[in-house]
Amino acid sequence: MLTITDLHASAGGKEILKGISLTINAGEVHAIMGPNGSGKSTLAQVIAGHPGYEVTGGSIAYEGQDLLDLEAEERAQAGVFLAFQYPVEIPGVTNAYFLRAAYNELRKARGEDEVDPIEFLDVMEEKLKVVEMDASFMQRSVNAGFSGGEKKRNEILQMAVLDPKLAVLDETDSGLDIDALRIVAEGVNKLKKPTNATIVVTHYQRLLNYIVPDFVHVLAGGRIVRSGGKELALELEAKGYDWLLEPAGV
Amino acid sequence: MPTTSYADQFAAALAAGEGPAWLPALRERAFARFHALGFPTTRDEDWHFTSVTPIAERTFKAIRPAATTLTLADLEAHLLDPDWHRLVFVNGRLEPALSTFAGLPAEVQVSTLSEALREQPEWVQKHLGTLAAFDTAAFTALNTAFMQDGVVVRVPKGEVVEVALHILHVTDAQAQGAAIHPRLLVVAEPLAQLTLVESHVAVGAPSYLVNAVAEISVANGARVDHYKLQRESAEAYHVGTVQVTQGRDSIYHSFSFAEGAALSRTNVYTKLAGTGSEARLNGLYVLDGAQHADHQTFVEHLAEACASRELYKGILDGESHGVFNGKVYVDPVAQRTDGKQTNKALILSEKARVDTKPQLEIFADDVKCTHGATVGRLEQLPLFYLKSRGIGAENARALLTYAFAAEVLETIEVDALRVTLEKAIFERFTHHRMD
Ligand SMILES: Nc1ncnc2c1ncn2[C@@H]1O[C@H](COP(=O)(O)OP(=O)(O)O)[C@@H](O)[C@H]1O
Ligand SMILES: [Mg+2]
Numbered sequence: 001m002l003t004i005t006d007l008h009a010s011a012g013g014k015e016i017l018k019g020i021s022l023t024i025n026a027g028e029v030h031a032i033m034g035p036n037g038s039g040k041s042t043l044a045q046v047i048a049g050h051p052g053y054e055v056t057g058g059s060i061a062y063e064g065q066d067l068l069d070l071e072a073e074e075r076a077q078a079g080v081f082l083a084f085q086y087p088v089e090i091p092g093v094t095n096a097y098f099l100r101a102a103y104n105e106l107r108k109a110r111g112e113d114e115v116d117p118i119e120f121l122d123v124m125e126e127k128l129k130v131v132e133m134d135a136s137f138m139q140r141s142v143n144a145g146f147s148g149g150e151k152k153r154n155e156i157l158q159m160a161v162l163d164p165k166l167a168v169l170d171e172t173d174s175g176l177d178i179d180a181l182r183i184v185a186e187g188v189n190k191l192k193k194p195t196n197a198t199i200v201v202t203h204y205q206r207l208l209n210y211i212v213p214d215f216v217h218v219l220a221g222g223r224i225v226r227s228g229g230k231e232l233a234l235e236l237e238a239k240g241y242d243w244l245l246e247p248a249g250v
Numbered sequence: 251m252p253t254t255s256y257a258d259q260f261a262a263a264l265a266a267g268e269g270p271a272w273l274p275a276l277r278e279r280a281f282a283r284f285h286a287l288g289f290p291t292t293r294d295e296d297w298h299f300t301s302v303t304p305i306a307e308r309t310f311k312a313i314r315p316a317a318t319t320l321t322l323a324d325l326e327a328h329l330l331d332p333d334w335h336r337l338v339f340v341n342g343r344l345e346p347a348l349s350t351f352a353g354l355p356a357e358v359q360v361s362t363l364s365e366a367l368r369e370q371p372e373w374v375q376k377h378l379g380t381l382a383a384f385d386t387a388a389f390t391a392l393n394t395a396f397m398q399d400g401v402v403v404r405v406p407k408g409e410v411v412e413v414a415l416h417i418l419h420v421t422d423a424q425a426q427g428a429a430i431h432p433r434l435l436v437v438a439e440p441l442a443q444l445t446l447v448e449s450h451v452a453v454g455a456p457s458y459l460v461n462a463v464a465e466i467s468v469a470n471g472a473r474v475d476h477y478k479l480q481r482e483s484a485e486a487y488h489v490g491t492v493q494v495t496q497g498r499d500s501i502y503h504s505f506s507f508a509e510g511a512a513l514s515r516t517n518v519y520t521k522l523a524g525t526g527s528e529a530r531l532n533g534l535y536v537l538d539g540a541q542h543a544d545h546q547t548f549v550e551h552l553a554e555a556c557a558s559r560e561l562y563k564g565i566l567d568g569e570s571h572g573v574f575n576g577k578v579y580v581d582p583v584a585q586r587t588d589g590k591q592t593n594k595a596l597i598l599s600e601k602a603r604v605d606t607k608p609q610l611e612i613f614a615d616d617v618k619c620t621h622g623a624t625v626g627r628l629e630q631l632p633l634f635y636l637k638s639r640g641i642g643a644e645n646a647r648a649l650l651t652y653a654f655a656a657e658v659l660e661t662i663e664v665d666a667l668r669v670t671l672e673k674a675i676f677e678r679f680t681h682h683r684m685d
Contacts, residue, residue, distance in 0.1 A: 048638050051630065076640035088635035092656030093649055101649070102639035109640065117685055141653075158639060 001026050001063060001197050002047075002166055008057035009046050016042045018222035019058070024166070027194045031208055031233060032201045034219035035241050040201045041085050043219070044170040047199075048082035049075050062166065076102075077109035079165030083155035083172050085201075090142035095154065098142045099124070099161050106162055127160040131187045148175035156187045163191070168199045173207035185210030205237035220245050255309040257285070260395055263312055268364065270371040280384050280394035287388040299573040299605040300544040304513055305487050310429030310459040312396060315341035318422070320453065322348055325420060328451045328481075331666035334416040335360070337401055341421055342430040344399050357409050363400035363433055374402065378435055381465035382493040389489045389515075393431040393463040400433030405442035405472075414445040414664055419460065421483065422453040434464035438472040440497070445475040445664060450490075452483035452510070462490040470497035470524060477667055482510035484539070491517040498524030498553075505662055506533035506562075507671060508543050519548040522556035522584075533562040534658050536675065537570035537602070544573035547591075551584035551614075558588075563658045564595040565651060566602035573605045578619060580612040587614060591621040596628065596654045628654075648680040 002024040009017040016039045024030055034040055046053050047060065049072030060067040067075060090098065096117075103123065104114040115123065128135060131153045143151050152172050159167055169188065173181055188198065188211055200211055208216075208230065216232040217224045218241070225244050226232065236244075260281050264274055289306035290297040318340035322329070325348065329336070337360070338348035344362050351360050359366075366374050384391035401417055419432055438444055450460055460482060468474045474494075482488045488511040494502050504518050520529045535543045549558040564572040574593045595604040608621040628650050636646035655675045662668035676684040 048634075050634055050638075052634075071643070072634060072637035073640050073642050073646075076638055082638055084635070084638075088632050090632055090635070090650070090653055092653030092660070098636075098639070098649075101641055101645070102636075105640040105642065105645075162639065 003061040004058070005061075006058040007043075007046070007055065007060065009042060009053045009055050011042070011053050015056070016053075016222050017046065020219075020222070020224055022217065022224065024197050024199065026165075026197055028215065029192075029198045029200060029211060029213045031213035031216045032199060032219055033203055033216060033233065033236060035203060035245075038219045039222040040203070040219050041170055044082055044085075044168045044199070044201055047168055048072060048080060073105070076162070077106055081159050081162055081164030081167045083152075083159060083167065083169040085170040085174070087143050087151040087155055089144045089146075091144040093142050094139055095142050096120075096124070096138040099138075099158065102158070103161055123161065127157060130160045130190055131157050132183050133157055149177065149180040152176055152184060153180065156184050160187065160191055165196045166199070167191075167196065168201065170201045171203070172200075173202055173204060181207065182210060205233045208233045218244055256392070259312050263396060269367045270375070272375055273367065276379055277395045280379075280391045283384050284388050284391035284395055287386070287391065289388055296546065296575070299571075299575075300513075300515060300542065302513070302515075305459060305489075311427055313341065313425070313428040315343045315424050317343070318345055318348075318424075320348070320420065320422065324453065325418070328418060328420070328449060330416065330447065330449070330670055331414070334414045334447065336416045336418060338418045338420065339399065339432065341425045341428065342398055342419075342432065351415070353413065354415070355409060355411065357406050358411055359402070359404040360415065361402050363397065363402055363435070366402035373404075374435070377437055377465065377467065379465075381467060381495050382463050382491065387491065389461050390463050390491050393433060393461050393491075396429070396431045397433040397463070398431060400435065403434075403436045403444070403446075405438045405444045407439040408441045409439075410443040411445070414447050416447040416449065419448075419450045419462075420453060421451075421456060421458055421460070421486070423456050425458040426456040427458065429459045429461065432460065432462040434462070436464070436466040436474065438466075438468050438474050440469045441471040442469070443473045445477075447477045447479070447664070447667060449479040449481065450488060450510070451479075451481045452486060455483045455485050457483070457485035459487045460489070462488075464490075464492045466492065466494045466502070468494060468496045468500040468502050471499050472497065473501040475503045475663065477505045477662065477664065478507065478516070480506070480508040480510055480514055480516060482514070484510065484512060484541075486511045488514040488516075490515070492519065494518075494520035494529075496520060496522050496524055496527040496529065499526045500524060501528045503530045503663075504532065506531075506545065508533070508535040508545070509537070511541070511543070513542045515544045515546070517546045517548070519550075521550045521552055522558065523552045525553045526555050527553065528557045530559045530661075531562075532560065532658055532661050534655055534671075535564045535572060536655070536678070537564070537572060538567040539570060540568065541570045542573075543570075544575075546575045546577070548577040549579070549589065551578070551580040551587045551589065553584060555586040556584065556588070558590070560591040560593070561658050561661070562593040563655065564593075564604060565598065565655060566595060566604060567598040569599070569601040571603055571605075574623075575607045575609065576621065577609040578611070578621075580614050580617055580619065582613045584614045585616040587617045587619065589617075589619040593623050594654075595625045596651065597625065598627075598651065645680065651679045652676050
């Protein structure tokens with residue numbers, strides 16, 4: 001589904017990703033872990049098409065297409081979804097309008113009819129349950145005045161509505177209490193299908209008790225310094241990151 | 251700037267004028283003042299960014315309009331809410347057949363200026379021209395010299411008017427080349443409440459000058475909500491001045507919306523003269539092409555513990571030019587003043603520009619006064635967020651432009667009006683219907 005080859009990216013003239021290679025197949029869950037500042041969000045944003053990062057080398061192939069050739073909205077329409085580490089507040093646009101606009105854009109891209117606000121209510125009713133969110137959230141402005149946990153849940157709500165093939169969850173666990181964490185993780189698990197794949201970015205092992213990864217990669221200094229199975233996450237939990245950083249020269 | 255071109259018109263108007271003896275005297279004083287001041291120039295501090303040369307170079311004519319042939323159906327889009335009490339003026343002339351205010355509580359007096367002058371000249375004399383000073387304001391002087399049929403509203407003590415009063419000024423082809431000087435006098439007596447909607451609209455694209463003056467007295471414990479919609483013809487000139495005086499614990503909320511006219515200037519001035527009074531002055535202007543819109547606010551904190559809040563936003567496209575000048579004066583007696591002023595402009599094109607100037611004069615020490623101004627383009631991060639959900643660049647920009655306006659439209663407390671403006675702005679930028 002996704003093949004990243006020797007990816008280099010920079011921002012503000014500074015190289016952040018220094019040669020990342022990664023292959024993800026349908027049905028898999030990959031965790032990307034690593035200390036703060038190692039480039040995890042940069043990788044997530046580059047996959048989603050953030051214009052603030054310049055790809056200086058390497059490639060990303062997604063479903064047989066050159067992902068880097070697509071605009072951010074085209075990537076979304078092709079099934080790529082990023083749950084933001086810091087979801088953006090958009091005062092003045094209701095969650096309901098925003099979600100329906102996004103939903104319809106994706107339907108249009110697939111050659112399907114748009115749904116009207118009434119039809120969309122039915123879609124929403126079901127999706128709100130996935131993240132145990134109250135319908136009143138729909139009439140509020142996108143993320144505006146939401147608590148940290150509500151913002152993260154709202155990201156997963158969007159994921160539920162947009163039904164992506166490749167979901168990248170960037171620190172979706174940060175700022176969540178244990179109940180919210182469980183709800184969000186269960187939401188993600190419910191959305192899992194053999195035909196889609198998930199990248200879970202986190203620097204705590206905690207989330208991985210709920211969303212169990214098939215592979216764990218450790219990112220440090222813009223490079224993947226170690227890959228392994230789910231037991232690698234436990235090892236990191238016990239030993240920290242330092243034992244991986246020094247031998248890697250970071 | 252030449253003002254002599256209006257002298258003949260003034261002499262004729264004075265000769266034809268009716269009303270009590272003090273009125274021609276007031277008019278003469280006003281015209282003399284206008285003559286002495288002349289039209290403002292960009293050398294005047296208050297007009298630094300706005301040249302009124304296009305107005306000063308022409309001589310707009312006083313007209314005696316014939317009864318209109320426009321019907322309510324022609325004005326449907328401008329009625330906003332058909333259930334409101336409504337006074338419709340076409341080219342400055344009241345059209346009783348298009349108006350409806352019989353449903354107002356009997357105690358509330360709504361009349362034309364000429365009626366009020368006939369029926370209660372002393373009461374009118376006590377108020378008219380006393381709030382809207384013209385010694386330093388040429389356009390207010392010109393209005394006072396030429397004002398014709400205006401509206402006089404008196405809400406007696408304790409009376410709460412539940413349904414909004416809409417004063418709708420319509421201009422059409424008959425107004426080509428004309429000057430119209432609407433006048434509004436509102437007196438809300440102690441504890442009275444009134445919601446006023448003042449619209450200025452056009453049918454077709456005539457070129458004319460509207461020079462409106464409103465005087466509003468908000469007595470102790472009274473509240474006036476005043477919505478002004480400037481949707482003049484694209485060829486028109488609009489100068490509007492609202493001058494308010496507030497008593498103790500009174501509330502005056504103003505919302506000023508401007509999207510019309512080639513050149514416009516909107517002044518909202520309030521004097522917080524009674525302890526504990528509150529003013530909220532908000533506004534939104536949306537410009538395109540070669541439009542120029544200038545907004546000036548002036549809040550005078552003249553008593554203790556008063557609050558003022560201002561939020562003005564502008565959206566500018568094409569080669570348009572916006573000006574915002576927010577003046578705040580805090581008198582030495584006005585301790586515990588709480589003032590906040592914000593103005594934000596969103597620039598959509600290369601050539602649009604904004605000049606913004608906050609002016610704070612503070613002479614008391616126990617004061618909380620802040621101001622902030624931003625001028626900029628759409629932010630990258632929200633754009634990326636929307637695009638990352640599959641919303642195309644053009645739609646994302648349109649949606650964020652609407653959202654920029656929505657923050658201030660949200661403060662409109664009259665539902666029918668808020669929804670109308672939200673829809674209008676949404677459709678203007680997204681080219682989609684809002685549902
Ligand atoms: N837009 C940017 N401009 C400049 N530096 C950036 C930018 N984004 C990230 N960085 C820098 O790149 C490094 C990696 O950041 P990030 O990808 O956010 O790390 P992580 O998500 O692993 O904590 C940090 O040193 C950060 O300061
Ligand atoms: Mg990060």
